[in-house]
Amino acid sequence: MNKPPRKPNKATSAASSDDTLPDNQDLEENPATATITVSAVEVPELTEEEQCDRLHLERKVERAFFEAGKALTELRDRRLYRSTHKTFEEYCRERFGFSRRQPYHLIEAAVIFDNLVEKCERNVHILPTNEWQIRPLSKLDADIQPEAWEQAVESANGKVPSHRIVKDVVQRIMERTQVPNTYQLGEVCQILAKDNPELRGKGGCWGIVSQVNDFSCTVKLWDGEYTVGLRHLKSYNYLPAECEQMQVICDRISRVYSSSLEESVQKFLESLGKLNRAYLTALEEKFLRVLESEHGSEIIR
Structure with missing residues (x-):
């Protein structure tokens, strides 16, 4: 009787009896046990010269808005734009792309920066780095601005405070020192x-x-x-009747001044805008009526 064929033995490798997995299998199947070796890279310390260069460049970045404000102040005060532009605002818009208020914000920020440098006692090394950070300080008197800045630095844990932090400090100071607004409409x-x-x-x-x-x-x-x-x-503490009279005068000047006028006429109207009395003299009244008649804006009373 023939015996059934004998099943062949499965081939086994020497590695199959070894508990250690191959390197690539260990990494793929057991990532938690993988070890990555990172070579340490030594970062050289700054030399004394490099430290001085860094500090110098940081100061230039911090003072960029201050320098811009000082330069704009000189350009405006010396009217160095007059050869190409009629107004400072027009010059700043076309030369630098500024909005109407932006150069004035920078000019005001430069004044505030100077004030902080001069009067801050604590944290004097922590100074604003841009105009936006200190814009809220413009609402305070100059003698209170350093106190507000120091409080903001403290709130920022000794770092340069953000616009929001400075604004919050200014708001608290204004509420603390708030003077009731007693002005009335028409005053x-x-x-x-x-x-x-x-x-x-x-x-x-x-x-x-x-x-x-x-x-x-x-x-x-x-x-x-x-x-x-x-x-x-x-x-001016004018009487109600005087306030009403000045309201009429203001409206009359506004109607004429809005027209395109010669410079001499504009100067006359601007002089009326600086009167420290609640009436026009006979001559002023006569000139104003002539201008109203010329520009079709005479008030019928």
Whole structure:
């Protein structure tokens, strides 16, 4: 009787009886046990010269907005734009691509930066690095700005504070020292330009309060409306009848001034915008009526 064929034995390798897996199998099937060797790279310390260069370049970055503000101040004050442009705003827009307010923000920031450098006692090495960080400080008097900046640095744990942190500190100080806004609609006030670049050329002008805000008033002048902080306003304390009369005069000047006029005529109207009395003289009244007649804006009363 024939015996059934014998099954062949399975071939086995010497490695099959070894508990150690091949290197590639160990990495693929057991990634948790894989070991990666990283060679340490030594980072050389800065030399003394490199440290000085770094500090110098950092200071240039920090002061970039300050230098821009100082340069714009000189360009404006010396009217170095006059050979190509009629106004400073037009020059800044076409030369640098600035909006109307941007150069004034930089100019004001340079003034604030100088004030912080001069008066800050603590954390004097922590200074603003851009205009946006210190813009909220423009709402405070110069003698309070250093205190506000130091508080903001402290809130930022000794680092350069953000715009939001500075704004919060300024808001708390304003609430603490808030003076009630007692101005009323229709009241006649004088503009005190002081160190506010946005009011340049408006110092001594009178205006009519058209809106009362928490910390400012919107004031109508002969050439438009301006939002002015309380410290930049001074009431003339006119009687109600005098305020109404000045409102009429303001409206009359505005109607004429909006037209395209010769420079001499504009200067005359601007002089009326700086009157410190609640009436026009007979000659002023006569000139204004002539201008109203010429430009078809005479008021019928």
